[in-house]
Amino acid sequence: MPVAAETAPPKESPNNSRQVAIVGGGPTGMALALALKLHGVAAEVFEARERAAVRRDARVLALSDGARQILEWLGVWSRLSATPIETIHISQRGGFGRSCLRAAELDMRALGWVLAAGELIAALDAAVSAAGIVYRENTRVGAAPPCVPGTPLARREAESRVCRDRGQVTAEFPLTAFAEGAVEPGAGQMRDYGQHAVLCTVTLAESHHNVAFERFTSEGPVALLPYGERYAVVLTCADTVAAEVAALDEAAFLALLQRRFGSRQRFIAASPRVAYPLGLRYRPNPVGARQVWLGNAAQTLHPVAGQGFNLALRDVWELAQQVGAAADPGAPQVLAAYARGRRADRRGAIGFTDLLIDGFASDFAPLRQVRGAGLLALDLLPPLRAFVAKRMIYGARAWP
Numbered sequence: 001m002p003v004a005a006e007t008a009p010p011k012e013s014p015n016n017s018r019q020v021a022i023v024g025g026g027p028t029g030m031a032l033a034l035a036l037k038l039h040g041v042a043a044e045v046f047e048a049r050e051r052a053a054v055r056r057d058a059r060v061l062a063l064s065d066g067a068r069q070i071l072e073w074l075g076v077w078s079r080l081s082a083t084p085i086e087t088i089h090i091s092q093r094g095g096f097g098r099s100c101l102r103a104a105e106l107d108m109r110a111l112g113w114v115l116a117a118g119e120l121i122a123a124l125d126a127a128v129s130a131a132g133i134v135y136r137e138n139t140r141v142g143a144a145p146p147c148v149p150g151t152p153l154a155r156r157e158a159e160s161r162v163c164r165d166r167g168q169v170t171a172e173f174p175l176t177a178f179a180e181g182a183v184e185p186g187a188g189q190m191r192d193y194g195q196h197a198v199l200c201t202v203t204l205a206e207s208h209h210n211v212a213f214e215r216f217t218s219e220g221p222v223a224l225l226p227y228g229e230r231y232a233v234v235l236t237c238a239d240t241v242a243a244e245v246a247a248l249d250e251a252a253f254l255a256l257l258q259r260r261f262g263s264r265q266r267f268i269a270a271s272p273r274v275a276y277p278l279g280l281r282y283r284p285n286p287v288g289a290r291q292v293w294l295g296n297a298a299q300t301l302h303p304v305a306g307q308g309f310n311l312a313l314r315d316v317w318e319l320a321q322q323v324g325a326a327a328d329p330g331a332p333q334v335l336a337a338y339a340r341g342r343r344a345d346r347r348g349a350i351g352f353t354d355l356l357i358d359g360f361a362s363d364f365a366p367l368r369q370v371r372g373a374g375l376l377a378l379d380l381l382p383p384l385r386a387f388v389a390k391r392m393i394y395g396a397r398a399w400p
Protein backbone atom coordinates (compact mmCIF):
# COMPACT_ATOMS: atom_id res chain seq x y z
CA MET A 1 0.00 0.00 0.00
CA PRO A 2 1.26 3.49 -0.73
CA VAL A 3 2.63 5.40 2.19
CA ALA A 4 0.88 8.75 2.42
CA ALA A 5 3.31 11.60 2.07
CA GLU A 6 3.15 14.85 3.99
CA THR A 7 0.98 17.43 2.31
CA ALA A 8 3.77 20.03 2.68
CA PRO A 9 6.37 19.94 -0.12
CA PRO A 10 9.44 17.82 0.77
CA LYS A 11 12.14 19.95 2.36
CA GLU A 12 15.15 17.69 1.92
CA SER A 13 15.39 18.04 -1.85
CA PRO A 14 14.93 21.69 -2.85
CA ASN A 15 16.00 20.98 -6.46
CA ASN A 16 13.05 18.63 -6.78
CA SER A 17 10.51 21.35 -6.10
CA ARG A 18 8.85 21.05 -9.56
CA GLN A 19 9.80 17.41 -10.23
CA VAL A 20 7.34 14.58 -10.60
CA ALA A 21 8.14 10.91 -9.92
CA ILE A 22 6.34 8.59 -12.35
CA VAL A 23 5.90 4.99 -11.21
CA GLY A 24 5.48 2.81 -14.31
CA GLY A 25 7.27 3.42 -17.60
CA GLY A 26 4.55 1.97 -19.87
CA PRO A 27 2.75 4.07 -22.49
CA THR A 28 0.87 6.21 -19.92
CA GLY A 29 3.99 6.92 -17.83
CA MET A 30 6.05 7.83 -20.89
CA ALA A 31 3.29 10.04 -22.36
CA LEU A 32 3.01 11.85 -19.02
CA ALA A 33 6.78 12.44 -18.81
CA LEU A 34 6.71 13.99 -22.32
CA ALA A 35 3.61 16.09 -21.59
CA LEU A 36 5.16 17.45 -18.38
CA LYS A 37 8.37 18.27 -20.23
CA LEU A 38 6.34 20.32 -22.73
CA HIS A 39 5.04 22.30 -19.74
CA GLY A 40 8.58 22.79 -18.37
CA VAL A 41 8.17 20.25 -15.54
CA ALA A 42 10.89 17.60 -15.07
CA ALA A 43 9.97 13.96 -14.41
CA GLU A 44 11.85 10.84 -13.35
CA VAL A 45 10.37 7.51 -14.47
CA PHE A 46 10.70 4.31 -12.42
CA GLU A 47 9.98 1.13 -14.38
CA ALA A 48 10.01 -2.38 -12.88
CA ARG A 49 10.91 -4.18 -16.09
CA GLU A 50 13.77 -3.97 -18.52
CA ARG A 51 13.12 -1.10 -20.95
CA ALA A 52 13.21 -3.39 -24.01
CA ALA A 53 10.54 -5.66 -22.44
CA VAL A 54 8.09 -2.74 -22.15
CA ARG A 55 8.17 -2.36 -25.95
CA ARG A 56 7.10 -5.98 -26.47
CA ASP A 57 3.32 -5.47 -26.35
CA ALA A 58 1.42 -7.67 -28.82
CA ARG A 59 -1.86 -5.72 -28.57
CA VAL A 60 -3.36 -3.71 -31.41
CA LEU A 61 -4.96 -0.45 -30.25
CA ALA A 62 -7.81 1.57 -31.70
CA LEU A 63 -7.21 5.22 -30.92
CA SER A 64 -9.68 8.03 -31.40
CA ASP A 65 -8.90 11.10 -33.44
CA GLY A 66 -8.71 13.00 -30.12
CA ALA A 67 -5.89 10.65 -29.04
CA ARG A 68 -4.13 11.33 -32.35
CA GLN A 69 -4.19 15.05 -31.58
CA ILE A 70 -2.57 14.47 -28.16
CA LEU A 71 0.10 12.17 -29.67
CA GLU A 72 0.78 14.82 -32.30
CA TRP A 73 1.30 17.39 -29.53
CA LEU A 74 3.72 14.94 -27.84
CA GLY A 75 5.67 14.73 -31.12
CA VAL A 76 5.25 11.00 -31.74
CA TRP A 77 2.35 10.68 -34.18
CA SER A 78 4.46 11.27 -37.33
CA ARG A 79 6.58 8.20 -36.44
CA LEU A 80 3.60 5.85 -36.45
CA SER A 81 1.98 3.90 -39.25
CA ALA A 82 -1.70 3.84 -38.36
CA THR A 83 -4.67 2.58 -40.39
CA PRO A 84 -7.60 5.02 -40.52
CA ILE A 85 -11.11 3.92 -39.49
CA GLU A 86 -13.49 5.68 -41.85
CA THR A 87 -16.71 3.89 -40.86
CA ILE A 88 -17.83 2.05 -37.70
CA HIS A 89 -20.56 -0.51 -38.28
CA ILE A 90 -22.48 -1.52 -35.13
CA SER A 91 -24.88 -4.48 -35.12
CA GLN A 92 -26.28 -7.33 -33.03
CA ARG A 93 -26.42 -10.98 -34.04
CA GLY A 94 -29.91 -12.45 -34.26
CA GLY A 95 -31.74 -9.10 -34.12
CA PHE A 96 -32.79 -6.26 -36.40
CA GLY A 97 -31.23 -2.80 -36.40
CA ARG A 98 -27.74 -1.66 -37.19
CA SER A 99 -25.97 1.67 -37.31
CA CYS A 100 -23.06 3.20 -39.20
CA LEU A 101 -20.91 6.09 -37.98
CA ARG A 102 -19.03 7.76 -40.84
CA ALA A 103 -16.04 10.12 -40.70
CA ALA A 104 -17.23 11.95 -43.81
CA GLU A 105 -20.46 12.95 -42.03
CA LEU A 106 -18.38 14.72 -39.40
CA ASP A 107 -16.02 16.23 -41.96
CA MET A 108 -13.16 14.21 -40.57
CA ARG A 109 -10.41 12.20 -42.27
CA ALA A 110 -10.96 9.32 -39.81
CA LEU A 111 -13.08 8.43 -36.77
CA GLY A 112 -10.07 6.66 -35.29
CA TRP A 113 -6.81 4.94 -36.01
CA VAL A 114 -5.53 1.40 -35.53
CA LEU A 115 -1.91 0.70 -34.71
CA ALA A 116 0.43 -1.76 -33.00
CA ALA A 117 0.84 -1.00 -29.28
CA GLY A 118 4.51 -2.07 -29.56
CA GLU A 119 5.14 0.53 -32.29
CA LEU A 120 3.46 3.27 -30.23
CA ILE A 121 5.50 2.38 -27.13
CA ALA A 122 8.75 2.35 -29.16
CA ALA A 123 7.94 5.84 -30.52
CA LEU A 124 7.18 7.17 -27.02
CA ASP A 125 10.37 5.55 -25.73
CA ALA A 126 12.48 7.19 -28.48
CA ALA A 127 10.90 10.58 -27.67
CA VAL A 128 11.58 10.11 -23.93
CA SER A 129 15.26 9.37 -24.69
CA ALA A 130 15.54 12.29 -27.11
CA ALA A 131 14.06 14.63 -24.48
CA GLY A 132 16.71 13.51 -21.94
CA ILE A 133 14.08 12.32 -19.44
CA VAL A 134 15.52 10.11 -16.66
CA TYR A 135 14.07 6.57 -17.10
CA ARG A 136 15.17 4.05 -14.47
CA GLU A 137 14.50 0.57 -15.81
CA ASN A 138 14.58 -2.55 -13.59
CA THR A 139 13.44 -0.35 -10.72
CA ARG A 140 10.32 -1.61 -9.01
CA VAL A 141 8.64 0.81 -6.62
CA GLY A 142 6.72 -0.88 -3.85
CA ALA A 143 6.89 -3.54 -1.24
CA ALA A 144 6.12 -6.52 -3.50
CA PRO A 145 8.89 -9.09 -4.14
CA PRO A 146 11.66 -8.82 -5.19
CA CYS A 147 11.69 -5.53 -3.30
CA VAL A 148 13.31 -5.47 0.12
CA PRO A 149 11.97 -2.40 1.93
CA GLY A 150 14.75 -0.06 2.96
CA THR A 151 17.21 -0.98 0.19
CA PRO A 152 19.85 1.76 0.56
CA LEU A 153 19.41 4.36 -2.16
CA ALA A 154 23.19 4.55 -2.67
CA ARG A 155 23.20 0.94 -3.88
CA ARG A 156 20.28 1.25 -6.24
CA GLU A 157 22.24 2.32 -9.34
CA ALA A 158 24.58 -0.65 -9.02
CA GLU A 159 21.92 -3.33 -8.73
CA SER A 160 20.39 -4.99 -11.77
CA ARG A 161 16.95 -5.31 -10.19
CA VAL A 162 16.54 -2.41 -7.84
CA CYS A 163 13.70 -1.85 -5.45
CA ARG A 164 12.61 1.61 -4.40
CA ASP A 165 10.41 1.86 -1.38
CA ARG A 166 7.09 3.52 -2.21
CA GLY A 167 7.23 5.68 0.90
CA GLN A 168 10.72 6.87 0.03
CA VAL A 169 9.67 7.92 -3.47
CA THR A 170 6.56 9.76 -2.32
CA ALA A 171 8.57 11.56 0.35
CA GLU A 172 11.33 12.58 -2.07
CA PHE A 173 9.17 14.21 -4.76
CA PRO A 174 6.46 16.85 -4.41
CA LEU A 175 4.19 14.68 -6.58
CA THR A 176 4.20 10.96 -7.42
CA ALA A 177 2.15 9.86 -10.43
CA PHE A 178 1.26 6.17 -10.46
CA ALA A 179 1.00 4.78 -14.00
CA GLU A 180 1.68 1.19 -12.99
CA GLY A 181 -0.97 -0.37 -15.23
CA ALA A 182 -3.29 -1.88 -12.59
CA VAL A 183 -5.48 -0.78 -9.70
CA GLU A 184 -3.92 -2.18 -6.52
CA PRO A 185 -5.99 -4.94 -4.91
CA GLY A 186 -8.28 -3.44 -2.29
CA ALA A 187 -7.70 0.14 -3.53
CA GLY A 188 -10.72 0.50 -5.78
CA GLN A 189 -14.00 -0.91 -6.99
CA MET A 190 -14.07 -3.90 -9.24
CA ARG A 191 -16.38 -5.87 -11.45
CA ASP A 192 -15.52 -9.22 -12.98
CA TYR A 193 -17.29 -9.69 -16.33
CA GLY A 194 -16.36 -13.39 -16.36
CA GLN A 195 -14.88 -12.85 -19.81
CA HIS A 196 -11.59 -13.04 -21.69
CA ALA A 197 -10.63 -11.29 -24.94
CA VAL A 198 -9.07 -13.55 -27.55
CA LEU A 199 -6.87 -11.47 -29.87
CA CYS A 200 -5.38 -12.18 -33.29
CA THR A 201 -5.22 -10.76 -36.80
CA VAL A 202 -7.06 -12.23 -39.79
CA THR A 203 -6.58 -12.05 -43.54
CA LEU A 204 -9.64 -11.28 -45.66
CA ALA A 205 -10.95 -12.51 -48.96
CA GLU A 206 -11.72 -8.88 -49.94
CA SER A 207 -10.59 -5.38 -48.91
CA HIS A 208 -11.94 -3.99 -45.61
CA HIS A 209 -12.39 -0.47 -47.09
CA ASN A 210 -11.40 0.95 -43.68
CA VAL A 211 -14.64 -0.20 -42.05
CA ALA A 212 -14.48 -1.31 -38.38
CA PHE A 213 -17.16 -3.64 -37.03
CA GLU A 214 -18.55 -3.86 -33.50
CA ARG A 215 -20.91 -6.85 -33.39
CA PHE A 216 -22.75 -7.80 -30.23
CA THR A 217 -23.64 -11.44 -29.60
CA SER A 218 -24.98 -13.24 -26.54
CA GLU A 219 -21.51 -14.81 -26.09
CA GLY A 220 -19.93 -11.33 -25.94
CA PRO A 221 -18.91 -8.62 -28.43
CA VAL A 222 -16.67 -9.15 -31.47
CA ALA A 223 -14.64 -6.19 -32.75
CA LEU A 224 -12.88 -6.11 -36.12
CA LEU A 225 -10.43 -3.25 -36.64
CA PRO A 226 -8.83 -2.47 -40.02
CA TYR A 227 -5.10 -3.00 -39.48
CA GLY A 228 -2.98 -2.63 -42.65
CA GLU A 229 -4.60 -5.01 -45.13
CA ARG A 230 -5.89 -7.27 -42.33
CA TYR A 231 -8.34 -7.06 -39.46
CA ALA A 232 -7.26 -7.06 -35.82
CA VAL A 233 -9.84 -9.20 -33.99
CA VAL A 234 -11.02 -8.83 -30.38
CA LEU A 235 -13.29 -11.83 -29.74
CA THR A 236 -14.86 -11.84 -26.29
CA CYS A 237 -15.52 -15.26 -24.72
CA ALA A 238 -16.67 -16.59 -21.36
CA ASP A 239 -13.76 -17.37 -18.99
CA THR A 240 -14.71 -21.04 -19.11
CA VAL A 241 -14.07 -21.40 -22.86
CA ALA A 242 -11.37 -18.78 -23.55
CA ALA A 243 -8.34 -21.11 -23.29
CA GLU A 244 -10.09 -23.64 -25.51
CA VAL A 245 -10.94 -20.97 -28.14
CA ALA A 246 -7.38 -19.59 -28.13
CA ALA A 247 -6.00 -23.12 -28.63
CA LEU A 248 -8.28 -24.05 -31.58
CA ASP A 249 -6.45 -24.86 -34.79
CA GLU A 250 -6.65 -22.17 -37.48
CA ALA A 251 -9.49 -23.73 -39.49
CA ALA A 252 -11.66 -24.33 -36.42
CA PHE A 253 -11.01 -20.80 -35.12
CA LEU A 254 -11.89 -19.23 -38.49
CA ALA A 255 -15.14 -21.23 -38.57
CA LEU A 256 -16.03 -20.05 -35.05
CA LEU A 257 -15.22 -16.42 -35.88
CA GLN A 258 -17.26 -16.60 -39.08
CA ARG A 259 -20.23 -18.03 -37.15
CA ARG A 260 -20.00 -15.34 -34.45
CA PHE A 261 -19.46 -12.49 -36.92
CA GLY A 262 -21.73 -13.45 -39.80
CA SER A 263 -21.22 -13.18 -43.54
CA ARG A 264 -20.34 -9.48 -44.07
CA GLN A 265 -16.64 -10.44 -44.41
CA ARG A 266 -14.94 -13.73 -45.30
CA PHE A 267 -11.85 -14.67 -43.28
CA ILE A 268 -9.17 -16.85 -44.90
CA ALA A 269 -6.25 -16.99 -42.42
CA ALA A 270 -5.64 -16.20 -38.74
CA SER A 271 -2.48 -15.45 -36.73
CA PRO A 272 -1.84 -17.30 -33.41
CA ARG A 273 -4.30 -16.27 -30.69
CA VAL A 274 -3.61 -14.68 -27.27
CA ALA A 275 -6.19 -14.48 -24.44
CA TYR A 276 -6.46 -11.58 -21.91
CA PRO A 277 -8.72 -11.63 -18.81
CA LEU A 278 -11.26 -8.77 -18.71
CA GLY A 279 -12.65 -6.85 -15.80
CA LEU A 280 -13.45 -3.36 -14.61
CA ARG A 281 -11.35 -1.92 -11.82
CA TYR A 282 -11.29 1.72 -10.89
CA ARG A 283 -10.38 4.11 -8.14
CA PRO A 284 -13.38 6.34 -7.42
CA ASN A 285 -10.91 9.06 -6.40
CA PRO A 286 -7.75 9.20 -8.54
CA VAL A 287 -5.81 11.50 -6.18
CA GLY A 288 -4.33 11.29 -2.68
CA ALA A 289 -1.83 13.27 -0.60
CA ARG A 290 0.80 14.26 -3.18
CA GLN A 291 -0.22 11.25 -5.25
CA VAL A 292 -2.18 10.79 -8.44
CA TRP A 293 -3.19 7.66 -10.39
CA LEU A 294 -3.53 7.67 -14.18
CA GLY A 295 -4.30 5.33 -17.06
CA ASN A 296 -4.92 1.70 -16.15
CA ALA A 297 -3.72 2.40 -12.59
CA ALA A 298 -6.80 4.65 -12.19
CA GLN A 299 -9.26 2.67 -14.33
CA THR A 300 -8.87 -0.64 -16.13
CA LEU A 301 -11.76 -1.07 -18.57
CA HIS A 302 -13.20 -3.80 -20.76
CA PRO A 303 -11.77 -3.15 -24.26
CA VAL A 304 -15.24 -3.39 -25.89
CA ALA A 305 -15.27 0.28 -26.88
CA GLY A 306 -11.48 0.70 -27.19
CA GLN A 307 -11.50 3.38 -24.48
CA GLY A 308 -8.57 2.43 -22.18
CA PHE A 309 -5.55 4.20 -23.62
CA ASN A 310 -7.71 6.97 -25.10
CA LEU A 311 -8.86 7.75 -21.57
CA ALA A 312 -5.25 7.47 -20.30
CA LEU A 313 -4.11 10.11 -22.80
CA ARG A 314 -6.89 12.45 -21.63
CA ASP A 315 -5.71 11.86 -18.02
CA VAL A 316 -2.19 12.81 -19.13
CA TRP A 317 -3.38 15.92 -20.96
CA GLU A 318 -5.40 17.20 -17.97
CA LEU A 319 -2.68 16.49 -15.39
CA ALA A 320 -0.02 18.22 -17.49
CA GLN A 321 -2.28 21.30 -17.82
CA GLN A 322 -2.88 21.49 -14.06
CA VAL A 323 0.69 20.77 -12.97
CA GLY A 324 2.20 22.96 -15.69
CA ALA A 325 0.36 25.99 -14.32
CA ALA A 326 1.26 25.35 -10.65
CA ALA A 327 4.27 26.36 -8.55
CA ASP A 328 3.84 23.25 -6.38
CA PRO A 329 2.75 20.26 -8.53
CA GLY A 330 1.48 18.22 -5.58
CA ALA A 331 -0.51 20.98 -3.86
CA PRO A 332 -3.96 19.74 -2.73
CA GLN A 333 -5.80 22.34 -4.85
CA VAL A 334 -3.88 21.26 -7.99
CA LEU A 335 -4.82 17.61 -7.46
CA ALA A 336 -8.41 18.49 -6.57
CA ALA A 337 -8.70 20.50 -9.82
CA TYR A 338 -7.32 17.51 -11.73
CA ALA A 339 -9.81 15.09 -10.12
CA ARG A 340 -12.67 17.51 -10.85
CA GLY A 341 -11.54 17.94 -14.45
CA ARG A 342 -11.49 14.17 -15.05
CA ARG A 343 -14.67 13.19 -13.18
CA ALA A 344 -17.25 13.38 -15.99
CA ASP A 345 -15.02 11.73 -18.59
CA ARG A 346 -13.99 8.84 -16.32
CA ARG A 347 -17.55 8.20 -15.17
CA GLY A 348 -18.83 8.50 -18.73
CA ALA A 349 -16.32 5.98 -20.12
CA ILE A 350 -16.98 3.48 -17.30
CA GLY A 351 -20.77 3.86 -17.65
CA PHE A 352 -20.66 3.66 -21.45
CA THR A 353 -18.54 0.47 -21.35
CA ASP A 354 -20.82 -1.16 -18.75
CA LEU A 355 -23.90 -0.18 -20.77
CA LEU A 356 -22.50 -1.84 -23.89
CA ILE A 357 -21.68 -5.06 -22.00
CA ASP A 358 -24.95 -5.27 -20.02
CA GLY A 359 -27.24 -3.88 -22.70
CA PHE A 360 -26.09 -6.34 -25.35
CA ALA A 361 -25.39 -9.43 -23.21
CA SER A 362 -28.89 -10.87 -22.93
CA ASP A 363 -30.57 -12.95 -25.62
CA PHE A 364 -34.01 -12.17 -24.14
CA ALA A 365 -36.22 -11.42 -27.21
CA PRO A 366 -37.90 -8.18 -25.96
CA LEU A 367 -34.49 -6.77 -25.03
CA ARG A 368 -33.23 -7.64 -28.51
CA GLN A 369 -36.12 -5.56 -29.93
CA VAL A 370 -35.24 -2.58 -27.71
CA ARG A 371 -31.60 -2.79 -28.79
CA GLY A 372 -32.66 -3.03 -32.43
CA ALA A 373 -34.82 0.08 -32.00
CA GLY A 374 -31.86 1.88 -30.38
CA LEU A 375 -29.55 1.02 -33.27
CA LEU A 376 -32.22 2.03 -35.77
CA ALA A 377 -32.74 5.36 -33.99
CA LEU A 378 -28.98 5.91 -34.06
CA ASP A 379 -28.98 5.23 -37.79
CA LEU A 380 -31.93 7.52 -38.52
CA LEU A 381 -30.92 10.47 -36.35
CA PRO A 382 -27.76 12.23 -37.60
CA PRO A 383 -27.41 14.49 -34.48
CA LEU A 384 -27.51 11.42 -32.18
CA ARG A 385 -24.98 9.68 -34.41
CA ALA A 386 -22.71 12.71 -34.38
CA PHE A 387 -22.97 12.86 -30.58
CA VAL A 388 -22.08 9.17 -30.10
CA ALA A 389 -19.15 9.47 -32.50
CA LYS A 390 -17.86 12.60 -30.74
CA ARG A 391 -18.30 10.95 -27.33
CA MET A 392 -16.03 8.15 -28.50
CA ILE A 393 -13.51 10.56 -30.02
CA TYR A 394 -13.24 13.33 -27.44
CA GLY A 395 -14.69 11.82 -24.24
CA ALA A 396 -16.67 14.17 -22.00
CA ARG A 397 -15.70 17.17 -24.13
CA ALA A 398 -18.41 15.92 -26.50
CA TRP A 399 -21.11 16.90 -23.99
CA PRO A 400 -22.81 20.13 -25.03
Ligand SMILES: Cc1cc2nc3c(=O)[nH]c(=O)nc-3n(C[C@H](O)[C@H](O)[C@H](O)COP(=O)(O)OP(=O)(O)OC[C@H]3O[C@@H](n4cnc5c(N)ncnc54)[C@H](O)[C@@H]3O)c2cc1C
Binds near residue numbers: 024028142234297
Ligand atom coordinates in the same frame (compact mmCIF):
# COMPACT_ATOMS: atom_id res chain seq x y z
C1 LIG B 1 -7.31 -6.97 -24.95
C2 LIG B 1 -7.12 -5.50 -24.79
C3 LIG B 1 -7.37 -4.65 -25.86
C4 LIG B 1 -7.26 -3.28 -25.70
N1 LIG B 1 -7.58 -2.46 -26.75
C5 LIG B 1 -7.54 -1.13 -26.59
C6 LIG B 1 -7.90 -0.25 -27.66
O1 LIG B 1 -8.27 -0.69 -28.75
N2 LIG B 1 -7.82 1.10 -27.45
C7 LIG B 1 -7.43 1.63 -26.26
O2 LIG B 1 -7.40 2.86 -26.11
N3 LIG B 1 -7.07 0.83 -25.24
C8 LIG B 1 -7.12 -0.53 -25.37
N4 LIG B 1 -6.75 -1.34 -24.34
C9 LIG B 1 -6.26 -0.73 -23.10
C10 LIG B 1 -4.77 -0.35 -23.21
O3 LIG B 1 -4.03 -1.48 -23.61
C11 LIG B 1 -4.30 0.17 -21.85
O4 LIG B 1 -5.11 1.26 -21.50
C12 LIG B 1 -2.84 0.65 -21.86
O5 LIG B 1 -1.97 -0.35 -22.30
C13 LIG B 1 -2.48 1.05 -20.44
O6 LIG B 1 -1.18 1.57 -20.40
P1 LIG B 1 -0.52 1.89 -18.98
O7 LIG B 1 0.80 2.54 -19.29
O8 LIG B 1 -1.48 2.61 -18.11
O9 LIG B 1 -0.28 0.45 -18.33
P2 LIG B 1 0.78 -0.68 -18.73
O10 LIG B 1 0.94 -0.77 -20.20
O11 LIG B 1 0.36 -1.91 -18.01
O12 LIG B 1 2.16 -0.17 -18.12
C14 LIG B 1 2.41 -0.15 -16.74
C15 LIG B 1 3.93 -0.24 -16.51
O13 LIG B 1 4.17 -0.08 -15.10
C16 LIG B 1 5.20 -0.99 -14.70
N5 LIG B 1 5.03 -1.24 -13.25
C17 LIG B 1 4.04 -1.92 -12.65
N6 LIG B 1 4.21 -1.90 -11.30
C18 LIG B 1 5.33 -1.18 -11.07
C19 LIG B 1 6.02 -0.80 -9.89
N7 LIG B 1 5.58 -1.15 -8.68
N8 LIG B 1 7.16 -0.06 -10.01
C20 LIG B 1 7.60 0.34 -11.23
N9 LIG B 1 6.99 0.00 -12.39
C21 LIG B 1 5.86 -0.73 -12.31
C22 LIG B 1 4.93 -2.23 -15.57
O14 LIG B 1 6.10 -3.00 -15.69
C23 LIG B 1 4.50 -1.61 -16.90
O15 LIG B 1 5.57 -1.42 -17.79
C24 LIG B 1 -6.85 -2.72 -24.47
C25 LIG B 1 -6.57 -3.58 -23.40
C26 LIG B 1 -6.73 -4.96 -23.55
C27 LIG B 1 -6.45 -5.86 -22.38
